Amino acid sequence: xxxxxxxxxxxxxxxxxxxxxxxxxxxxxxxxxxxxxxxxxxxxxxxxxxxxxxxxxxxxxxxxxxxxxxxxxxxxxxxxxxxxxxxxxxxxxxxxxxxxxxxxxxxxxxxxxxxxxxxxxxxxxxxxxxxxxxxxxxxxxxxxxxxxxxxxxxxxxxxxxxxxxxxxxxxxxxxxxxxxxxxxxxxxxxxxxxxxxxxxxxxxxxxxxxxxxxxxxxxxxxxxxxxxxxxxxxxxxxxxxxx
Amino acid sequence: xxxxxxxxxxxxxxxxxxxxxxxxxxxxxxxxxxxxxxxxxxxxxxxxxxxxxxxxxxxxxxxxxxxxxxxxxxxxxxxxxxxxxxxxxxxxxxxxxxxxxxxxxxxxxxxxxxxxxxxxxxxxxxxxxxxxxxxxxxxxxxxxxxxxxxxxxxxxxxxxxxxxxxxxxxxxxxxxxxxxxxxxxxxxxxxxxxxxxxxxxxxxxxxxxxxxxxxxxxxxxxxxxxxxxxxxxxxxxxxxxxxxxxxxxxxxxxxxxxxxxxxxxxxxxxxxxxxxxxxxxxxxxxxxxxxxxxxxxxxxxxxxxxxxxxxxxxxxxxxxxxxxxxxxxxxxxxxx
Numbered sequence: 001x002x003x004x005x006x007x008x009x010x011x012x013x014x015x016x017x018x019x020x021x022x023x024x025x026x027x028x029x030x031x032x033x034x035x036x037x038x039x040x041x042x043x044x045x046x047x048x049x050x051x052x053x054x055x056x057x058x059x060x061x062x063x064x065x066x067x068x069x070x071x072x073x074x075x076x077x078x079x080x081x082x083x084x085x086x087x088x089x090x091x092x093x094x095x096x097x098x099x100x101x102x103x104x105x106x107x108x109x110x111x112x113x114x115x116x117x118x119x120x121x122x123x124x125x126x127x128x129x130x131x132x133x134x135x136x137x138x139x140x141x142x143x144x145x146x147x148x149x150x151x152x153x154x155x156x157x158x159x160x161x162x163x164x165x166x167x168x169x170x171x172x173x174x175x176x177x178x179x180x181x182x183x184x185x186x187x188x189x190x191x192x193x194x195x196x197x198x199x200x201x202x203x204x205x206x207x208x209x210x211x212x213x214x215x216x217x218x219x220x221x222x223x224x225x226x227x228x229x230x231x232x233x234x235x236x237x238x239x240x241x242x243x
Numbered sequence: 244x245x246x247x248x249x250x251x252x253x254x255x256x257x258x259x260x261x262x263x264x265x266x267x268x269x270x271x272x273x274x275x276x277x278x279x280x281x282x283x284x285x286x287x288x289x290x291x292x293x294x295x296x297x298x299x300x301x302x303x304x305x306x307x308x309x310x311x312x313x314x315x316x317x318x319x320x321x322x323x324x325x326x327x328x329x330x331x332x333x334x335x336x337x338x339x340x341x342x343x344x345x346x347x348x349x350x351x352x353x354x355x356x357x358x359x360x361x362x363x364x365x366x367x368x369x370x371x372x373x374x375x376x377x378x379x380x381x382x383x384x385x386x387x388x389x390x391x392x393x394x395x396x397x398x399x400x401x402x403x404x405x406x407x408x409x410x411x412x413x414x415x416x417x418x419x420x421x422x423x424x425x426x427x428x429x430x431x432x433x434x435x436x437x438x439x440x441x442x443x444x445x446x447x448x449x450x451x452x453x454x455x456x457x458x459x460x461x462x463x464x465x466x467x468x469x470x471x472x473x474x475x476x477x478x479x480x481x482x483x484x485x486x487x488x489x490x491x492x493x494x495x496x497x498x499x500x501x502x503x504x505x506x507x508x509x510x511x512x513x514x515x516x517x518x519x520x521x522x523x524x525x526x527x528x529x530x531x532x533x534x535x536x537x538x539x540x541x542x543x544x545x546x547x548x549x550x551x552x553x554x555x556x557x558x559x560x561x562x563x564x565x566x567x568x569x570x571x572x573x574x575x576x577x578x579x
Contacts, residue, residue: 051457077459089454091447093515102447105440106459114440116252123248131251154458 003065004029004158004189010049010059012042019045020056021213027158027206032180032190034204034221036197038233041210043193044086047160050191051083052076063158078106082156084147086163086193090135096122096146097131103153114153121149125179141172145179152183159183161192165199177203201225209233257438274423278416285536287415291487293528294426295480299501300508300520301433302476307506308514309442310469311449312362313370315502316377320350320474322384322496324481329396329491330389332408339409343482350478351471358470362463365452374499381497395492398485409486418487425483429476434517436472445469449515500547504531507550511557513564522565527553 005027012020019042027033035043048054050061052073061069068076077083082103091099100118101111109117122131125145130138135146144164151159164180165173173196180203184190194200200207200221207224209217211233217224224230277290299321306312327349328342337345361372385393401408411417436442444465447455452462485491504527512523531546538545561567 053453053456072461073456074459074461077457083457085454085457089451089457091450091454093450094446098443098446102443102455102460103458105443111438111440111443112256115256119248119251123245123251128245128247128251150458 002029003027004063005050005191006060006062007046007050008060008062010046010056010061012045012049012054012056018213020049022059023210023213023215024059025208025215025218027189027191029157029189030184030187031205032184032192032203034200034207035191035193035210036195036200036207036224036230037210040212041233042213043210044162045213046210047083047162047191047193050076051081051160077154077156080155080157081160082151082154082158083160084144084151084162084164086166088140088143088147090138090143090146090150092136093134095132095134096127096138096149099135099146100149100153103150106154118149118153121153124152124182125149126175141168141176144168144176148179148183152188156188158189158191161190163193163195165194165196173199271427278419284415285532287419289529289532291415291418291422292532293524294422295484296505296508296528297521297524298426298429298476299480299505300512300524301429301517302473302480303502303505304509304514304520305433305436305445305476306469306473308509308516308519309437309445309449310466311452312365312466312469313506314373314473315370315506316373316375316380316499317473317477317505318377318497318499318501319353319380320477321481321484321501322380322493323350323353324478325485325491325496326384326390326396326481327478328482329398329485333396333398338407339482339486340407343479346478346482347475350474354470354474355467358467359463362466362470374502377497377499377502381493381499384493384497391492393493395490395495396485398489398491400489409483410489418483422483425479430517430521433476437517441465441468446515504550507554509564511550511554511564513566516566518569519564519566526565 003026007026008024010020010023011018023046035046037043045054049056052068052071056069060067063079063081066079068079091102097115097118100121101114104114104117104121119128119131122128125148127142127145127149130142135143138146148161148164161180165176168176177199180190180192192203204221206219207217207221208215209224209227209230211229216229216233217227278287303314303317306314324343324346327346328339331337331342331345332339357376361369364372384390390396400412401410402412405411405417444455444460447458447460448462448465456462481496485496508523508527509520510523511527512521513519527550530549534546534549557564
């Protein structure tokens with residue numbers, strides 16, 4: 001497996017708060033990397049740093065060997081990094097088809113080709129019957145699928161998903177998990193932030209655990225699951241629980 | 244490939260209602276035929292103003308409705324267009340037709356020059372910046388001796404070549420047809436733009452710039468493109484209006500009220516679609532012109548009071564504008 005993403009010593013502070021502190025990790029092509037950590041651990045900031053929405057104080061990011069640190073988000077996207085957002089960002093006044101077509105147009109194809117590509121992506125996320133519905137008419141779960149289809153339409157090599165299963169009912173979760181696996185089988189490397197431990201253990205090849213902006217573990221799910229620092233961060237520590 | 248996907252791929256890209264297309268052809272034919280029913284000069288003037296403001300409101304719609312930037316100083320492109328064609332005709336005898344092209348060129352340059360720094364602003368800040376730019380242009384032109392300063396430019400009358408000099412002293416009908424053709428071409432262009440790749444990307448920027456960026460859309464570049472397209476539509480209206488009234492001055496050509504009126508028209512009709520500005524114009528411009536007739540002079544600004552009341556009603560009951568009375572699928576696409 002080839003190295004597709006290399007994050008080295010990435011740090012970012014907002015005023016006195018250190019959001020990311022010297023974080024390094026690598027993602028190999030075809031992997032699913034799960035990112036976990038309590039609220040405020042710096043997961044979404046890490047996504048913003050990699051995708052260019054926030055500039056780091058120090059450190060570097062390489063994608064396919066190319067330094068992407070000072071590139072604009074749109075240029076980073078056109079290199080092959082797609083992303084979804086924690087707070088959903090569908091184009092509400094446009095149909096599902098139009099939303100996904102906008103993603104497909106990023107690949108430089110014409111409108112008819114974009115329409116066909118968008119339809120394939122919509123079919124992939126099992127929403128083909130809803131293609132002419134406006135985004136504002138879709139449920140949260142359907143909007144999550146919309147964002148995945150829209151990001152996939154840009155033909156990303158690396159897809160970064162921020163809490164795909166967050167805010168949806170439990171019945172919707174298995175379908176989203178199947179979808180993530182399906183996207184991965186298409187050859188897309190995936191970085192996913194998740195709070196649902198069952199999901200993250202099920203889908204990830206490796207897990208990056210963060211706490212208070214620091215990397216506390218980066219290993220296979222079973223190893224991370226037993227890591228004391230991870231247990232401490234999630235459960236509040238032995239001292240905290242015993243007091 | 245499953246059958247649903249296969250069927251979906253067979254659908255036409257756009258579902259335009261045939262009744263709407265027929266209605267458009269009927270309206271265009273009626274407009275072409277209108278001068279043959281011997282309308283009064285006032286009626287012709289009213290139609291000319293409708294065509295002019297429909298294009299100007301559409302120009303504002305491109306920047307505000309398509310790309311989400313509220314401009315309060317759009318009149319500058321109207322003023323630049325009017326002053327450029329008039330200046331080149333008065334000073335060098337260059338035909339206003341060529342002056343219109345030069346005006347478009349200058350307006351585009353100004354759109355790029357002020358767009359690069361200003362379009363980095365968003366929301367209220369962009370609106371305030373454009374408002375101040377609008378005032379600045381009026382002040383600059385009031386003090387610029389080369390172009391007549393505050394007294395403006397008087398376009399010399401010419402009876403010899405009316406079509407070349409764009410001056411028609413005996414009838415408003417030629418003006419009617421010129422404004423009509425520019426109006427039709429502008430709306431056709433916007434209709435194409437709405438359905439183009441640029442149209443898709445501009446609407447994405449309007450709805451959510453951050454999401455648009457994540458899809459590889461360079462937001463700043465496309466906002467400038469929208470600003471330039473908007474200026475290109477607005478500028479010829481200034482040039483044609485200058486030839487229509489033959490006397491221009493900064494107080495009239497850079498009047499901030501023009502920026503506000505085009506905004507009100509577009510908001511009332513509905514922004515972000517092709518037809519909203521036209522609907523707004525058809526209602527507000529006759530209202531404005533008839534109040535001038537009833538109350539004399541500038542209408543005592545009664546039209547603005549009525550505009551204000553109507554806008555309040557629209558904001559309360561129809562926040563998406565009068566266009567929202569029409570089902571969206573009738574105008575643009577089929578929705579299942």
